[in-house]
Amino acid sequence: MSAFPQVDSTGCRDGVLQEQGQRQVFCGLTSIVWLHRKMRDAFFLVVGSRTCAHLLQSAAGVMIFAEPRFATAILGERDLAGLADCNEELDRIVHELLERRPEIRTLFLVGSCPSEVIKLDLDKAAERLTEAHEGRVRVLPYSGSGLETAFTQGEDQFLTSLTERLPEQTDEALSLIVLGTLADVVEDQFRRLFDELGIGPVAFLPPRSGEQLPPVGPGTRVLMAQPFTGDAARALIRRGAEWVAAPYPLGVSGTLEWLKAAARAFGVNEQRVEEVTAAPVARAQAALERQRSVLAGRRITFLPDSQLELPLARFLAQECGMELVEVATPYYDREFHGAEREALGEEVRLVEGQDVERQLERLRADRPDLTVCGLGLANPLEAEGLRTKWSIELVFSPIQGFEQAGDLAELFARPLVRHDTLRV
């Protein structure tokens, strides 16, 4: 192993090496691209610069022909001159927007790097605007600023803001909140499984409508569907909810253990879980078998991007037989990632944070069979003869649950199969 490059780390926490330097990540605003599709009566108004607007349209797959449910209130020179005028301008834009889009029931004011630097108080603005549009629309603030958030952390801030507005649950009856955006099709699959297991009532957060906010209280159990929802989970815990420790529902065993954890919290015996999941587990294993022949023994590196890196690495190593070279994550949350981290064992090189130049040097020395990275790096690495998988697809595609386990493996197999197929 000594031939492999070492991480020039600034420290080590929980067996995870710390790295600092130039980062190559999206900011939290990017999560609007999937959040607006999840919550169909919500509008996301970024208060920021032309850069924010440009980022959103670039990340959203360049341009979409429908009028989107997100927009940017672009700050101009005059807004920087005086905050009083800036607030007035924001009010004017929100009025204009609501007039044009009467179907909007929830409006999110999303803070950005520039709005944060000029200390524009969006919490106050949200209060003021909620009052002004009483009964018509609810205005909620959160920050997607790159100073505070990277990529999926934007969703965490969004969820935290929602969490603070959930109604109080008055009784002690058990209920489940599944935390983190899932594709509708995955949600429905999970809902059917929970129904069969007799677990309920189940609410998915974020909900499909801003009107369907589930109540929270001491009877609430929180099951995290996405690893990047730590702040929101803590906010729910502060409101009396109890966290259900579980791996993330990626792959067969991840999904099974995730369901078992929920079952335990609701007093459903394990045998019932085995019965209910037997058919989908068998299907998923059959689907995985085909991909395993492609993936087994291949070496993979994760560059830090979506915070999905640890559970994905666990799935690829344990269920697909891949060899982990380096697993880097933008943020490591000991509380909610610790179990996934342990599942990877002691031998794997784990890195939190990034110094992109050093990381690429390690990558060139390691030359893994597959590298999971962002869109800015994928083609340059392909041109260097490395095979890559875009991490953003892992956030946009349905990958959780039994029925998607084969698809998830196939996402990693495809670049390898393609490489073997091409003769150009």
Added chain:
Amino acid sequence: MQLTLWTYEGPPHVGAMRVAASMENVHYVLHAPQGDTYADLLFTMIERRPARPPVTYTTFQARHMGRDTADLVRETIRDAYQRYQPEALMVGDSCTAELLQDQPADLAKGLGLPVPVIGLESAAYSRKEGFGASEAFYQLVRGLAPAPEDLAEREPARRPTANILGPTSLGFRCRDDVHEVRSLLDRLGVGTHVVAPLGARPDDLRRIPEADFNICLYPEVARTACEWLQRQFRQPMITTVPLGLGATRDFLRDVAEVAGVSPQPALAEADARMAWYSRSVDSNYLTGKRVFIFGDATHAVAAARIAAEELGFQVVGLGTYARENAREVRQAAKAYGVEPLITEDYLEVERAVADAAPELVLGTQMERHIAKRLGLPCAVISAPVHVQDFPARYAPNMGLEGANVIFDTWVHPLMMGLEEHLLGMFKEDFEFSAEAPSHAETAGFSGGRAAVRGEEETGAATAEAVEQATDTPAWTPEAEAELKKIPFFVRGKARRNTERFAADRGIATITVETIYDAKAHFSR
């Protein structure tokens, strides 16, 4: 504050990045928060650039802001210089960093690096991408140019030479336009001295003043630099842009005049196949087609001339998103008797297109979507660019071959002349009604039915089709609902596979479970 849904232009620092990414041995250090690195994907994904753009970001976060971000800037500049050893360093900031007022260019100059440092003002809250590109190119040209008195005396015997200025990375068809314009200069016996910024090194920029004159090929990027060169080095500039056959001939004449050569031999051969195609009878139907044009100023004005003079279209709308160059568009609009549309609001463009009721839209990728919504044919003529604007084949827009490419690109979205004529003649016949059976259907192929269902027409038509087909298993309402969650472009396949799977196993009723059993069965 301005409400923006989609934007035609990015922020100014993206314009500067385009100039940096166009050149070799230049590096750009950008003081910017971590999320701003998204801009790399414009180059690596849209243009399929096989290397990272030469940009190092400071990627400061909240934790840096308590301390001194200026230190981070200095450290980043030093590291980037060490690593990349560029021949010139560009230094600037993005919108957020501009608020911090760290003055990164001054910090860079304080480091005493052994290469020129070009500082860039971003003006992020008042200007846009076009300005950023123009300013970056101007500052580079100016910062690297020799003093006029250091310039060697021109050798009187050598052949005339010109610089081609303005083509950039992520510009519209620049890659192939440069090739075409070089060949036009060749035809006149004029040498191409420097092409910049695309493919140039800092040393090439230093050599710009040696040429006899400059060709301002993309005024959005090069005009400021060309005007400075004209003042500083008395280099004349050609502002004729060879887009279209007429403009290409004008270009040959103007270049010949400035170069002091005869345009005649080149002009005599300056023909393009499109001229004959446009005169041929099949093109009669193009006469008076109503066309709406929107883009950057240069491409929009050129498109209007081509439309009116070379294709016989009627210009019913003309506009630009580039306010800096709106004057040219206003003048042209006046000549075509239309109201100029100067706006960055694509919704306003959509309204104007709908009002003008054109038969063809010539615009950017945004107008392509507008046209799709309005059910109009469209061709893309200008940036902002899309991955489709970087075709694998040679596809210039400028010069003689460019005129041919434009003819094809604009005419193909329209129905071909004879085809349209015949359809007009026969449209009353019953075979042309939507209810008429397709050939595939009458010939007994099942493909026709599958195709209809592949489109997922809801309601009576689908129910009927399912009922008629006795060998097809029935779908439970839950299974139908589940199927609808699958993206439309694979839904038809999913339905067929599930039905095949059920039929093979004698399953009479397809449930949600069957869908997933079939999915597991067919997944590779």
